[in-house]
Amino acid sequence: MNRAAIGVLLLAGLTVFDNRAFAEVPYFEDAVSRGDLPPMAERLPEHPRVIDFTEEHKEIGKYGGDLVTIMGRSRDIRMAVVYGYTRLVGYDENLVLKPDILESLDVNDAGNVFTLHIRKGHKWSDGTPFTAEDFRYYWEDIVNNDELFPVGPPRFLFVDDEPATFEVLDDYTVQYSWSQPNPFFLIELAGTRPPFIYRPAHYLKQFHKKYRDAAELDAIVEERGLRNWAVLHTDKDRPYKLENTERPSLEPWLIRTKEPSDRFIFERNPYYHRVDPNGNQLPYIDRMIFNISNAKLVPAKVGADEADLQSRILSLKDYTFLKQSEANKNFKVRLWDVGYGAYAALYPNLTCSDPVWRKLLRDVRFRHALSLAINRTEINRVMFFGLATPTNNTVLPKSPLFKPEYRTAFIEFDLKKANALLDEIGLTTRDDDGIRLLPDGRPLEIIVETMGENPEHDDMLELIADNWKKAGIKLFVKGLQREVLRNRAYSGETIMSIFNGIDNGLATPGSVPSEFVPVQQDNLQWPKWGQYFQTDGEAGEAPDMPAAKELMDLYGKWIRGNDAGRKEAWQRILDINAENMFSIGLIGNVPQPVVVNTQLRNVPEKGIHSWEPGAFFGIYRPDTFWWDR
Structure with missing residues (x-):
C-alpha cells in the first residue's frame, strides 16, 4: 500500500x-x-x-x-x-x-x-x-x-x-x-x-516551573520529600x-x-x-475491577468463577482444569491463536564477554547443532497435548512475509547430524561423562538463564537437557528475576537465555523489523549490538559479524524504501535470520485459553491474543463488551 x-x-x-x-x-x-x-x-x-x-x-x-x-x-x-x-x-x-x-x-x-x-x-x-x-x-x-x-x-x-x-x-x-x-x-x-x-497541559502546568510560582512549587516538592520539580512533574x-x-x-x-x-x-x-x-x-460497562492475586492462585480463582474475563496468567496447562469446571460455572473457555513468533525460544548471546563462548556461539554450525538436538515433537506431546507446532522463532503463516522454510529450517530432531556438526567444529574431546570439552578444556556446559515467570520454560529445558546430553552438551538452568537477567545479558555475563518468541509474528512490510535486526538492547541474542545502536555508539559494541552488518544495511534500506523496497528488505532480513538461527525457536502456535462469562457479549469467539499488534483484547474494543442479564 x-x-x-x-x-x-x-x-x-x-x-x-x-x-x-x-x-x-x-x-x-x-x-x-x-x-x-x-x-x-x-x-x-x-x-x-x-x-x-x-x-x-x-x-x-x-x-x-x-x-x-x-x-x-x-x-x-x-x-x-x-x-x-x-x-x-x-x-x-x-x-x-x-x-x-x-x-x-x-x-x-x-x-x-x-x-x-x-x-x-x-x-x-x-x-x-x-x-x-x-x-x-x-x-x-x-x-x-x-x-x-x-x-x-x-x-x-x-x-x-x-x-x-x-x-x-x-x-x-x-x-x-x-x-x-x-x-x-x-x-x-x-x-x-x-x-x-x-x-493534559491544563493539569500538569501546575507542577512545571515554567508555569508555577517557584516558591509555591518548591513548597510542594519539599512537602512531598522529592528531589526537585522535575521528579514531581513526572510523578504526577x-x-x-x-x-x-x-x-x-x-x-x-x-x-x-x-x-x-x-x-x-x-x-x-x-x-x-x-x-x-x-x-x-x-x-x-460502568466499571472495570482488577483484583490482585498471587499468580499461582489465579487458575483456581478463575475456575471458581472469580473472573468475568481472563487470559492473563493462564496457559494451556490450565485448559483441562478450566474446561472441566465449565459444567457447573458461569463461564466458557475459548482457545485463541497467539501472535508470538514462538511460544518460547533460546537466545544464544552473540555478544557475551567470554571469548571462547563468543566464538563458539557465533559459529552457525553450533547453533544449528543445538537446534537439531532438540526433540520439539516430544515437547509438544508431553507439554501441550500435541496442539502446538514445532517452529523456529519467526513470522506466522498469517503474515504476508511468511515462507514455510522460515518455520521449518533446522528444526527436525536429528542427533546424528547434530553430533556430526559438533565434531566438524572440532569439539571432539570428551570427559569421562561423555561431555564435550571447549577449546580451553572446560566442559561444554551451557547455563540457560530464565526469568522465573513461566514454569513451562523450565519444563522445556528439562526435556532439552536429556537430548543435549546425548550430543555431549550439559545444560543447567538458572532462574533469575527479569531485570537481573536483562542486566546480565546487557553486560555480557549471560551465555544463553530462554524467553518468549518475537512479539510481532503478524508482521507486514510496513512493520518495523526491529526484532530481527540488532537495533534493540532488549533483543537477548545481541544486546550489546542493540545498545550500540540505541546510544549512537556511546555504549555497547558495533556489529562485527558479516550477517549482522548486512542486517543493519537492510534496516537502513527499509527505513528509506518505498513499499516495494520495504518488502524486499524485510524478506532478505527474514532469509538471513532463518539461515543463521540467531534465536532458536522451540514450539509455537500454543493456543491461549480465554475465559469468558457466559453472559458477557461482544467478546469474539475466536481472536488473536497478541501484545503487538493487538493489545490482547484491545483491538476487539472492550468498551463494546456488555452484560446480557
Missing part, C-alpha cells in the same frame, strides 16, 4: 454524527440532574468515533455492570491502558490502521509530513477541552525540557539525527514533519504501549502506569483506587469519545 493510500485510509475514520437526541447514560443520570455533569450531547465531540459494528461483528449492547479480571501484581493495572486501546491511530480487528482519538490524519505522498486533526469538542475526563495545546505542551515543555527529558525526545520522533519539526496549525490541527520519510511514526502511535505525544504524569488518580485521561475507564491495594476500581469516563452505531456513548 502506498503512502497516498494510507492517507486516504486514515481519513476514512471520519463519520459525521448528530448525537444530540440520544438518551443519557444511566450511570451519570443523577450527576446530570444535579448539574454536576453536562448532558451527554455536550460531553461528546462534535464528531465522535463511531464503532462499525457490522465490520467488527458486534451487536448493540446495554449499559451497566462491573467487569472483573485478575492480575498477578499491582503494577499490572497498566493493563487497563492496554485493554482500553485508546490511541490517536489504532488497528482494527483486521490490523488496518484507522483514526481513533484523532478525527483524521493526512500523510503526504513522501511519508515525511503528518497532519493530525483533533476532534472538535473532545474533552479530557475532567471536562477540559482536548486541543493542540496538549500536543504543544508535550513537545516543547516535556520532551524538549532538559530537566524532564535529559536525552531529548523519543527515538521515533527522529529520522537519523533529525528531530521532528512540530507546528500548531490551529487549535485542532498539529503537524509533524521531517526532511526524510518516517516509517516509525504511525506504528508507534498505534502501539500497545503508546507514546502519549499529548498530555505517568499516563501508562496509572499511579495518579487525579490525572485527567482520555481512556474509557478512569483509575479510582490509590496504591497500595489488592482491588483496583476503574470508573467509566463521562467524556469518552466513542459511540455505538445508535449513538450510545461507550463504554457499555
Whole structure:
C-alpha cells in the first residue's frame, strides 16, 4: 500500500454524527440532574468515533455492570491502558490502521509530513477541552525540557539525527514533519504501549516551573520529600502506569483506587469519545475491577468463577482444569491463536564477554547443532497435548512475509547430524561423562538463564537437557528475576537465555523489523549490538559479524524504501535470520485459553491474543463488551 493510500485510509475514520437526541447514560443520570455533569450531547465531540459494528461483528449492547479480571501484581493495572486501546491511530480487528482519538490524519505522498486533526469538542475526563495545546505542551515543555527529558525526545520522533519539526496549525490541527520519510511514526502511535505525544497541559502546568510560582512549587516538592520539580512533574504524569488518580485521561475507564491495594476500581469516563452505531456513548460497562492475586492462585480463582474475563496468567496447562469446571460455572473457555513468533525460544548471546563462548556461539554450525538436538515433537506431546507446532522463532503463516522454510529450517530432531556438526567444529574431546570439552578444556556446559515467570520454560529445558546430553552438551538452568537477567545479558555475563518468541509474528512490510535486526538492547541474542545502536555508539559494541552488518544495511534500506523496497528488505532480513538461527525457536502456535462469562457479549469467539499488534483484547474494543442479564 502506498503512502497516498494510507492517507486516504486514515481519513476514512471520519463519520459525521448528530448525537444530540440520544438518551443519557444511566450511570451519570443523577450527576446530570444535579448539574454536576453536562448532558451527554455536550460531553461528546462534535464528531465522535463511531464503532462499525457490522465490520467488527458486534451487536448493540446495554449499559451497566462491573467487569472483573485478575492480575498477578499491582503494577499490572497498566493493563487497563492496554485493554482500553485508546490511541490517536489504532488497528482494527483486521490490523488496518484507522483514526481513533484523532478525527483524521493526512500523510503526504513522501511519508515525511503528518497532519493530525483533533476532534472538535473532545474533552479530557475532567471536562477540559482536548486541543493542540496538549500536543504543544508535550513537545516543547516535556520532551524538549532538559530537566524532564535529559536525552531529548523519543527515538521515533527522529529520522537519523533529525528531530521532528512540530507546528500548531490551529487549535485542532498539529503537524509533524521531517526532511526524510518516517516509517516509525504511525506504528508507534498505534502501539500497545503508546507514546502519549499529548498530555493534559491544563493539569500538569501546575507542577512545571515554567508555569508555577517557584516558591509555591518548591513548597510542594519539599512537602512531598522529592528531589526537585522535575521528579514531581513526572510523578504526577505517568499516563501508562496509572499511579495518579487525579490525572485527567482520555481512556474509557478512569483509575479510582490509590496504591497500595489488592482491588483496583476503574470508573467509566463521562467524556469518552466513542459511540455505538445508535449513538450510545461507550463504554457499555460502568466499571472495570482488577483484583490482585498471587499468580499461582489465579487458575483456581478463575475456575471458581472469580473472573468475568481472563487470559492473563493462564496457559494451556490450565485448559483441562478450566474446561472441566465449565459444567457447573458461569463461564466458557475459548482457545485463541497467539501472535508470538514462538511460544518460547533460546537466545544464544552473540555478544557475551567470554571469548571462547563468543566464538563458539557465533559459529552457525553450533547453533544449528543445538537446534537439531532438540526433540520439539516430544515437547509438544508431553507439554501441550500435541496442539502446538514445532517452529523456529519467526513470522506466522498469517503474515504476508511468511515462507514455510522460515518455520521449518533446522528444526527436525536429528542427533546424528547434530553430533556430526559438533565434531566438524572440532569439539571432539570428551570427559569421562561423555561431555564435550571447549577449546580451553572446560566442559561444554551451557547455563540457560530464565526469568522465573513461566514454569513451562523450565519444563522445556528439562526435556532439552536429556537430548543435549546425548550430543555431549550439559545444560543447567538458572532462574533469575527479569531485570537481573536483562542486566546480565546487557553486560555480557549471560551465555544463553530462554524467553518468549518475537512479539510481532503478524508482521507486514510496513512493520518495523526491529526484532530481527540488532537495533534493540532488549533483543537477548545481541544486546550489546542493540545498545550500540540505541546510544549512537556511546555504549555497547558495533556489529562485527558479516550477517549482522548486512542486517543493519537492510534496516537502513527499509527505513528509506518505498513499499516495494520495504518488502524486499524485510524478506532478505527474514532469509538471513532463518539461515543463521540467531534465536532458536522451540514450539509455537500454543493456543491461549480465554475465559469468558457466559453472559458477557461482544467478546469474539475466536481472536488473536497478541501484545503487538493487538493489545490482547484491545483491538476487539472492550468498551463494546456488555452484560446480557
